[in-house]
Amino acid sequence: MAATMNAPRFPLTELPVPCAKNVLQTMSPLQLVVYSLLSKKCKNHVNSINYPTEVMSIQFTQGLAIIIKIKQDILRVGFYEPHTQEEMENKKQLGTPKNVTIAIGRNETVVEECRWTTNQLGVKEWVEHLKFVFPNSNDIWLNFMQRSFRFDLDCVKKIFPNIPKLCIYHTGRFKYNQLILQKLLPTEVISIAPNCFRDSRIPQRILIQNFANVHYAQGPLTRIPLNDLLINNSKQIMAINSQISSKEFNKFLKLWIRGANPRIEFLSVLISDEFTEYISMKGITYQKMQERKCNLGCLKNVTLSGGLDVCRMDGTKATVGAFREDNRSWLIIIVWHDHCIVP
Amino acid sequence: MSVENAPVVDVDEAAIPVEKKMYYRFESNDKKEFRVSELAIQQSETLNRLVEAMGYTSEDVENKPAIAIENIDGKTLKLVFQWCEHHKGEAIPVDDGSVPKIVEIPEFDAKLMDIDNGLLFKLIWAADYLNIVQLLNVSCKKVANMAQGKTPAQLRRVYLLPSDEEDEAAKRAAQEAQDPRAREVEEEFEERKRQGGNSFF
Structure with missing residues (x-):
């Protein structure tokens, strides 16, 4: 307390405007968040420096954390972190948590941390505040992780009524996983681990819902049945730890040529065996692709070459590519709709 | 106090023109005089332009009155010129407006800025007025560092920020x-x- 009382004073607001701005430009994102909480003016100052933050995710685990990616760092604002068994078992509403911990993590180490017990902002207000002070973080995910099942989903729905991106890992309770889907769908993008379901298979009633993007999130290695791919009418399907066989891939490609999955733009999936043109492209007419610049999400403005071009009955072209990483083989399909190619 | 009676502060002995090294004389608003090397002056865009415009020869420097810097006191100006002498010849960073601004405070600068906040405040004003980009960066970084580990209530007190x-x-x-x-x-x-x-x- 004495240290606080004797803390040095510096009249920041009396500096010339460019100097005060220079001070803010050299602050860490954690310091900027604390500064932004002090007044409307401070909040506007932080907004005006346009800090280069990236995607924001609201992560439910045992506690709740708002996570913002900043290059190699993670800014984490944490609430409801349980310290006792009783706190762990309590059902959690999203009110105005008294305790807040803000930290910056780099390579899984905390490099700066600050906590206080006099928070006056509700969770929703925190999200709105962070969206305002870091305007580059308007891409928001709602993530349910392990042990998040204590959070009241009605309350979550009330506070975040229009969630565009939802990510669900196995929370530890299958019933709760189901409840998340029941309460929070529809969304534009869904990332879901197959082990959220007892049979480790994402139900077709979910896949059929016309999401723009479907990600099969990280979890134990699973198989994607061909029918599950065919029923999925999404633009992008990405499977991180789910696989199909080369033979099934061949069947999928043939069906796509005949008109299946008309919306698909990008598919990335693990294959359970080695990629060979002989099996994967059997019975399909193809040719080596010409160099093309892609206009799709993570491949935006990337020039691609070396794949195999196939053509659908209506004339739409797609490229099939294969690559190996960490001893695993991946197959990708990029469909060259007009908007997917840089002219 | 007349100019003749004003104390002359040599910021850096090495900067005194033993050979034909060009130097300039400046005077603070409390009549303290400083001799500063031409190379050190280049760290300040404002002073560099001023001396270029004046076109002084070595004789002019000796015969004419010291150049008055009317809104900076001697204590602050001494720090400014010490910094300029230490960093003379170094490249001047270009501010491209990118954020975050990565600024490391070198040991010399940290010692130089081991001063009370009143003087630090004046140093920032001086660095801004004289347009000394890197001195402004390190002094602002020192102020930013005051926010480290502070809660909102503590930070409000440190920066005297109104609600x-x-x-x-x-x-x-x-x-x-x-x-x-x-x-x-x-x-x-x-x-x-x-x-x-x-x-x-």
């Missing part, structure tokens, strides 16, 4: 202190804004 209510009260007080006609115009303007009308301009 929204205090900002409002200050604004009202400033309005009341204004000329009554100017206040009327402002109130009319605010009223039009509330009604969704265009501004006067």
